[in-house]
């Protein structure tokens with residue numbers, strides 16, 4: 078139904094790798110092209126009409142993102158992706174944490190929400206703590222409660238796991254974390270394209286995502302922070318745009334969000350991201366979720382008929398993506414044959430090595446849906462998968 082909006086998705090490609098990166102609709106490509114052709118300039122510094130148009134378009138993009146998350150434009154920092162957003166917060170915390178403080182994350186985190194915290198703790202002398210998941214893929218909330226303490230300064234968790242596909246009960250742990258005075262960062266890299274995200278409702282302190290998984294371009298990411306949380310971070314990088322006054326003796330910094338956006342920002346990419354949000358808004362999350370859920374149920378039902386399939390976690394707790402192995406066949410071998418059939422999936426540890434270690438496996442095959450997928454994609458994938466399995470019998 079929506080496939081026609083995505084130029085790359087002709088009848089040949091069966092794209093089931095949207096969790097790695099989503100394809101781009103014509104509207105996004107057109108908005109970026111038009112901006113380059115009609116209004117491109119650097120932002121903020123200039124006085125000519127082009128600079129004003131570019132600044133207005135860039136700041137309008139910030140406003141669009143803010144509305145999408147139910148917050149104000151000043152609470153939105155543009156970065157180059159979820160990884161940079163998380164690193165920005167972690168580098169601020171590396172300076173604030175002290176020995177005795179604790180950071181708590183989940184074993185299922187993507188490396189982007191794992192390694193920065195491990196490093197921040199190493200640098201500051203704080204303790205790095207990790208809570209487990211249950212065998213069905215959901216958070217082990219008892220383990221979370223046991224590891225949360227008065228010493229916890231920050232909890233960093235994914236809204237949705239990029240391997241397990243579980244939509245995590247973020248709101249529940251935000252209130253527990255706040256009760257002990259800890260701040261919460263939500264890694265929304267996966268959840269952002271599948272469910273509406275309301276930072277007021279979530280009540281989180283920080284939230285990070287990338288534009289490219291939300292049908293926008295690469296090179297643009299978002300860090301949401303409450304005014305207090307953003308103000309607590311010292312600048313991540315130094316240079317133009319982020320200063321108030323510079324003298325030989327000292328530099329004073331601009332207020333957030335400018336203080337955290339040193340240098341020329343990803344201007345056209347921000348405009349592309351705003352257009353992706355407009356595109357999604359036109360379809361609406363009700364439609365997106367209904368379609369994706371129906372398709373996902375079909376996918377799971379078909380996979381459950383496949384002999385020797387081993388799911389990572391319980392399928393009934395998943396949304397939008399599923400990872401599995403077929404006993405006795407390496408996922409790389411399966412994916413090589415799927416690729417010959419024009420089916421794009423992802424294999425490996427999916428940047429979640431601690432999770433794979435916890436599950437006692439090295440790799441898995443992941444199938445992930447986007448709003449453009451349809452029933453035919455599922456049929457083509459299942460038939461290609463059966464063919465691939467048959468090859469190894």
Ligand code: PMP
Pocket residue numbers: 096097158159160161187189190235237238239264266267287289428
């Ligand atoms: N967190 C999660 C849950 C992800 O799936 C990803 C991307 N695979 C990231 C963070 C990092 O996103 P990016 O590479 O776009 O910075």
